Amino acid sequence: MHMTTEMIIKPGRCIGCSTCALTCSLVHHGVFDLGRANIRVHRDDLAGVYELRFSSTCNGCKQCARVCPSGALQLVDIPSDEAKNAGEVTKR
Ligand code: SF4
Numbered sequence: 308m309h310m311t312t313e314m315i316i317k318p319g320r321c322i323g324c325s326t327c328a329l330t331c332s333l334v335h336h337g338v339f340d341l342g343r344a345n346i347r348v349h350r351d352d353l354a355g356v357y358e359l360r361f362s363s364t365c366n367g368c369k370q371c372a373r374v375c376p377s378g379a380l381q382l383v384d385i386p387s388d389e390a391k392n393a394g395e396v397t398k399r
């Protein structure tokens with residue numbers, strides 16, 4: 308069975324380390340620059356939680372999820388047949 312890797316986002320687990328954003332910037336621009344990352348880590352001080360926002364320039368490479376230490380960004384393998392079937396159902 309063929310598998311496909313999907314990214315799952317659980318903002319409630321984020322600890323605000325910005326490792327994801329720094330990695331994105333490094334992989335795509337060769338520099339550590341939060342301003343050039345395709346993911347933004349924003350702290351909602353009132354709610355005391357972090358929000359994760361992906362820009363439209365995110366290409367879905369999933370490198371950010373590979374380095375997240377807290378499980379806020381996770382990679383899971385799902386059968387590609389299921390993904391395909393889900394797509395077919397959506398199209399009908
Ligand atoms: S998926 Fe890739 S491009 Fe998108 S935010 Fe993560 S590292 Fe950056």
Ligand code: SF4
Binds near residue numbers: 323
């Ligand atoms: S999503 Fe993960 S890597 Fe990114 S700031 Fe939150 S805990 Fe750190």
